[in-house]
Amino acid sequence: MRLSTVRIADGTQTAAARQKGDELVLLPFSDVGALLSAGDNWQERAASADGERLPVAEASLAPLVPHPNKIICLGLNYAGHIKEMGRPTPAHPTLFAKYDGSLIGAHDHIHMPPVSEDLDWEAELAVVIGHRGRHVPREKALQHVAGYTVTNDVTVRDWQHRTREFLSGKTFEATTPIGPSLVTPDELPPGASGLDISCSVDGHTMQKSNTADLLFDVADTITYISTIITLLPGDLILTGTPGGVGAGRDPKVFLRPGQELVTTLEGIGELRNTVVKDQL
Structure with missing residues:
Protein backbone atom coordinates (compact mmCIF):
# COMPACT_ATOMS: atom_id res chain seq x y z
CA MET A 1 0.00 0.00 0.00
CA PRO A 63 5.12 16.68 3.51
CA LEU A 64 4.23 13.03 4.14
CA VAL A 65 3.98 13.54 7.91
CA PRO A 66 3.71 17.33 8.34
CA HIS A 67 4.04 17.45 12.14
CA PRO A 68 5.82 14.40 13.54
CA ASN A 69 6.52 14.21 17.24
CA LYS A 70 10.17 13.53 16.40
CA ILE A 71 12.49 13.74 13.40
CA ILE A 72 15.62 11.78 14.28
CA CYS A 73 18.48 11.69 11.80
CA LEU A 74 21.63 9.62 11.44
CA GLY A 75 24.94 11.02 10.30
CA LEU A 76 27.93 9.01 9.09
CA ASN A 77 25.98 5.85 8.22
CA TYR A 78 27.51 4.89 4.85
CA ALA A 79 31.21 4.04 4.48
CA GLY A 80 31.60 6.27 1.41
CA HIS A 81 30.23 9.32 3.18
CA ILE A 82 32.32 8.67 6.30
CA LYS A 83 35.46 8.55 4.14
CA GLU A 84 34.71 11.68 2.10
CA MET A 85 34.01 13.67 5.26
CA GLY A 86 37.28 12.51 6.85
CA ARG A 87 35.64 10.99 9.89
CA PRO A 88 36.43 7.75 11.78
CA THR A 89 33.86 4.96 11.55
CA PRO A 90 31.48 5.46 14.50
CA ALA A 91 30.94 2.72 17.07
CA HIS A 92 27.38 3.91 17.69
CA PRO A 93 24.76 5.71 15.60
CA THR A 94 25.44 9.44 15.26
CA LEU A 95 22.09 11.07 16.03
CA PHE A 96 20.80 14.59 15.53
CA ALA A 97 17.36 16.13 15.10
CA LYS A 98 15.28 18.36 12.85
CA TYR A 99 12.11 20.39 13.41
CA ASP A 100 8.99 20.07 11.30
CA GLY A 101 9.35 23.57 9.85
CA SER A 102 12.15 22.20 7.70
CA LEU A 103 9.85 19.72 5.92
CA ILE A 104 8.47 20.29 2.41
CA GLY A 105 6.55 18.16 -0.09
CA ALA A 106 7.95 15.95 -2.82
CA HIS A 107 7.74 18.68 -5.48
CA ASP A 108 7.96 21.84 -3.39
CA HIS A 109 10.72 24.41 -3.73
CA ILE A 110 13.82 24.11 -1.55
CA HIS A 111 14.48 27.50 0.05
CA MET A 112 18.16 28.45 -0.04
CA PRO A 113 18.76 30.69 2.97
CA PRO A 114 20.15 34.17 2.28
CA VAL A 115 22.83 33.70 4.94
CA SER A 116 24.73 30.94 3.11
CA GLU A 117 26.01 29.80 -0.28
CA ASP A 118 26.86 26.28 0.96
CA LEU A 119 23.62 24.37 0.34
CA ASP A 120 24.33 20.65 -0.07
CA TRP A 121 22.35 17.51 -0.97
CA GLU A 122 21.99 14.26 1.01
CA ALA A 123 19.75 11.55 -0.48
CA GLU A 124 18.30 9.30 2.22
CA LEU A 125 15.93 6.48 3.05
CA ALA A 126 13.43 7.57 5.71
CA VAL A 127 11.57 5.27 8.10
CA VAL A 128 8.06 6.12 9.30
CA ILE A 129 7.13 4.62 12.67
CA GLY A 130 3.71 2.95 12.87
CA HIS A 131 3.54 1.58 16.40
CA ARG A 132 4.65 2.96 19.75
CA GLY A 133 7.81 1.38 21.14
CA ARG A 134 10.32 1.67 23.95
CA HIS A 135 13.26 -0.68 24.58
CA VAL A 136 12.45 -2.50 21.35
CA PRO A 137 14.60 -5.63 20.80
CA ARG A 138 16.22 -5.96 17.40
CA GLU A 139 14.17 -9.03 16.47
CA LYS A 140 10.93 -7.05 16.91
CA ALA A 141 12.13 -3.69 15.60
CA LEU A 142 10.72 -3.93 12.07
CA GLN A 143 7.25 -4.63 13.51
CA HIS A 144 7.19 -0.97 14.55
CA VAL A 145 7.67 0.32 11.00
CA ALA A 146 4.65 1.73 9.16
CA GLY A 147 6.62 2.11 5.96
CA TYR A 148 9.44 3.79 4.12
CA THR A 149 9.79 6.94 2.07
CA VAL A 150 12.33 9.16 0.31
CA THR A 151 13.94 12.26 1.73
CA ASN A 152 16.83 14.60 1.09
CA ASP A 153 18.56 15.98 4.16
CA VAL A 154 19.50 19.23 2.41
CA THR A 155 22.19 20.80 4.56
CA VAL A 156 23.59 24.31 5.05
CA ARG A 157 27.19 23.16 5.42
CA ASP A 158 28.85 26.26 6.86
CA TRP A 159 26.16 26.50 9.55
CA GLN A 160 26.45 22.78 10.25
CA HIS A 161 30.15 23.23 11.01
CA ARG A 162 29.86 26.41 13.09
CA THR A 163 29.85 24.21 16.20
CA ARG A 164 30.36 20.53 16.98
CA GLU A 165 26.57 20.02 16.92
CA PHE A 166 24.91 19.47 13.52
CA LEU A 167 21.49 20.98 14.28
CA SER A 168 21.87 24.54 13.01
CA GLY A 169 22.82 23.42 9.51
CA LYS A 170 20.21 20.69 9.33
CA THR A 171 16.88 22.33 10.08
CA PHE A 172 16.68 25.54 8.05
CA GLU A 173 13.13 26.44 7.06
CA ALA A 174 11.72 24.62 4.00
CA THR A 175 14.83 22.63 3.09
CA THR A 176 13.90 18.95 3.63
CA PRO A 177 11.69 17.31 0.97
CA ILE A 178 9.97 14.09 2.04
CA GLY A 179 7.62 11.80 0.12
CA PRO A 180 6.08 11.19 -2.31
CA SER A 181 4.53 8.21 -0.52
CA LEU A 182 4.81 5.93 2.45
CA VAL A 183 5.32 2.43 1.04
CA THR A 184 4.32 -0.31 3.46
CA PRO A 185 6.91 -2.99 4.34
CA ASP A 186 5.07 -5.79 2.52
CA GLU A 187 6.02 -4.18 -0.80
CA LEU A 188 9.76 -3.97 -0.03
CA PRO A 189 12.65 -6.17 1.16
CA PRO A 190 12.99 -6.50 4.95
CA GLY A 191 14.27 -3.27 6.42
CA ALA A 192 14.17 -1.71 2.92
CA SER A 193 17.64 -3.19 2.40
CA GLY A 194 19.13 -3.68 -1.05
CA LEU A 195 17.45 -0.69 -2.71
CA ASP A 196 19.32 1.58 -5.12
CA ILE A 197 19.43 5.21 -4.00
CA SER A 198 20.58 8.14 -6.10
CA CYS A 199 20.61 11.91 -6.34
CA SER A 200 21.10 14.18 -9.34
CA VAL A 201 21.46 17.93 -9.86
CA ASP A 202 20.23 19.26 -13.21
CA GLY A 203 20.46 15.74 -14.62
CA HIS A 204 24.01 15.04 -13.41
CA THR A 205 24.26 12.08 -11.01
CA MET A 206 25.91 13.12 -7.75
CA GLN A 207 25.13 10.15 -5.49
CA LYS A 208 24.57 6.50 -6.35
CA SER A 209 24.55 3.74 -3.75
CA ASN A 210 22.43 1.01 -2.17
CA THR A 211 20.69 0.79 1.19
CA ALA A 212 22.42 -2.54 1.82
CA ASP A 213 25.50 -0.42 2.59
CA LEU A 214 24.01 1.18 5.71
CA LEU A 215 26.43 0.87 8.63
CA PHE A 216 23.54 0.73 11.14
CA ASP A 217 20.49 -0.80 9.50
CA VAL A 218 16.85 0.03 10.24
CA ALA A 219 16.42 -2.59 12.96
CA ASP A 220 19.66 -1.56 14.71
CA THR A 221 18.60 2.07 14.58
CA ILE A 222 15.11 1.52 16.00
CA THR A 223 16.55 -0.54 18.85
CA TYR A 224 19.14 2.12 19.63
CA ILE A 225 16.77 5.11 19.52
CA SER A 226 14.04 3.35 21.51
CA THR A 227 16.57 2.78 24.28
CA ILE A 228 16.73 6.56 24.61
CA ILE A 229 13.12 7.63 24.03
CA THR A 230 9.72 6.20 23.14
CA LEU A 231 9.07 6.07 19.42
CA LEU A 232 5.56 7.19 18.45
CA PRO A 233 3.41 6.67 15.36
CA GLY A 234 4.40 9.17 12.69
CA ASP A 235 7.94 9.68 13.97
CA LEU A 236 10.48 9.99 11.17
CA ILE A 237 13.94 8.43 11.13
CA LEU A 238 16.32 9.63 8.41
CA THR A 239 18.90 6.90 7.99
CA GLY A 240 21.88 8.81 6.60
CA THR A 241 23.35 9.58 3.20
CA PRO A 242 25.85 7.77 0.97
CA GLY A 243 28.98 9.29 -0.52
CA GLY A 244 28.89 11.96 -3.21
CA VAL A 245 27.81 15.08 -1.33
CA GLY A 246 28.99 18.44 -2.59
CA ALA A 247 31.14 19.16 0.45
CA GLY A 248 33.08 15.94 -0.12
CA ARG A 249 34.23 16.97 -3.62
CA ASP A 250 37.38 18.79 -4.68
CA PRO A 251 36.56 21.51 -5.44
CA LYS A 252 33.40 21.62 -3.36
CA VAL A 253 30.11 21.97 -5.25
CA PHE A 254 26.90 23.41 -3.83
CA LEU A 255 23.34 23.98 -4.99
CA ARG A 256 22.34 27.22 -6.68
CA PRO A 257 18.95 28.89 -7.25
CA GLY A 258 17.15 27.46 -10.27
CA GLN A 259 18.78 24.04 -10.08
CA GLU A 260 16.63 20.91 -9.90
CA LEU A 261 17.45 18.30 -7.27
CA VAL A 262 16.08 14.80 -7.98
CA THR A 263 16.24 12.10 -5.31
CA THR A 264 15.30 8.54 -6.26
CA LEU A 265 14.88 5.40 -4.15
CA GLU A 266 14.17 2.11 -5.87
CA GLY A 267 10.68 0.74 -5.24
CA ILE A 268 9.61 3.81 -3.27
CA GLY A 269 9.62 6.87 -5.47
CA GLU A 270 11.17 10.15 -6.46
CA LEU A 271 11.51 13.69 -5.14
CA ARG A 272 11.87 16.51 -7.66
CA ASN A 273 12.61 19.92 -6.15
CA THR A 274 13.80 23.25 -7.51
CA VAL A 275 16.08 25.50 -5.43
CA VAL A 276 14.88 29.07 -4.89
CA LYS A 277 16.60 31.88 -3.00
CA ASP A 278 14.83 32.69 0.25
CA GLN A 279 14.26 36.34 1.07
CA LEU A 280 14.98 38.18 4.29
Missing part, protein backbone atom coordinates in the same frame (compact mmCIF):
# COMPACT_ATOMS: atom_id res chain seq x y z
CA ARG A 2 1.10 3.53 -0.79
CA LEU A 3 -0.07 6.49 1.26
CA SER A 4 0.47 10.22 0.71
CA THR A 5 -0.55 13.53 2.21
CA VAL A 6 -2.12 15.83 -0.37
CA ARG A 7 -3.18 19.45 -0.35
CA ILE A 8 -6.89 20.05 -0.89
CA ALA A 9 -9.30 23.01 -0.76
CA ASP A 10 -6.97 25.22 -2.81
CA GLY A 11 -4.05 24.28 -0.59
CA THR A 12 -5.60 25.45 2.67
CA GLN A 13 -6.08 21.91 4.02
CA THR A 14 -4.51 18.48 3.69
CA ALA A 15 -5.76 14.91 3.64
CA ALA A 16 -4.23 11.47 3.79
CA ALA A 17 -4.69 9.48 0.61
CA ARG A 18 -4.26 5.90 -0.61
CA GLN A 19 -2.92 5.32 -4.09
CA LYS A 20 -5.10 3.11 -6.27
CA GLY A 21 -3.73 2.83 -9.79
CA ASP A 22 -3.34 6.31 -11.21
CA GLU A 23 -5.69 7.84 -8.63
CA LEU A 24 -5.48 8.91 -5.00
CA VAL A 25 -8.40 7.98 -2.73
CA LEU A 26 -8.84 10.63 -0.03
CA LEU A 27 -9.09 9.21 3.50
CA PRO A 28 -10.91 10.72 6.51
CA PHE A 29 -7.66 11.87 8.16
CA SER A 30 -5.88 15.20 7.87
CA ASP A 31 -2.54 13.61 6.95
CA VAL A 32 -0.62 10.34 7.13
CA GLY A 33 0.59 11.17 10.64
CA ALA A 34 -2.99 11.54 11.86
CA LEU A 35 -3.88 8.20 10.25
CA LEU A 36 -0.97 6.42 11.97
CA SER A 37 -1.92 7.96 15.32
CA ALA A 38 -5.54 6.78 15.03
CA GLY A 39 -4.79 3.30 16.41
CA ASP A 40 -2.96 0.07 15.70
CA ASN A 41 -5.55 -0.86 13.06
CA TRP A 42 -4.55 2.10 10.85
CA GLN A 43 -3.58 -0.18 7.98
CA GLU A 44 -7.00 -1.84 7.82
CA ARG A 45 -8.72 1.56 8.03
CA ALA A 46 -6.59 2.96 5.24
CA ALA A 47 -7.15 -0.06 3.01
CA SER A 48 -10.94 -0.16 3.43
CA ALA A 49 -11.82 3.56 3.39
CA ASP A 50 -13.34 5.09 0.29
CA GLY A 51 -13.68 8.74 -0.59
CA GLU A 52 -13.19 11.44 -3.17
CA ARG A 53 -10.59 10.65 -5.82
CA LEU A 54 -8.08 12.75 -7.68
CA PRO A 55 -5.47 11.90 -10.31
CA VAL A 56 -1.99 11.20 -8.96
CA ALA A 57 -0.53 13.39 -11.71
CA GLU A 58 -2.53 16.41 -10.54
CA ALA A 59 -1.98 16.04 -6.80
CA SER A 60 -0.13 18.67 -4.79
CA LEU A 61 1.88 16.65 -2.30
CA ALA A 62 2.41 18.03 1.21
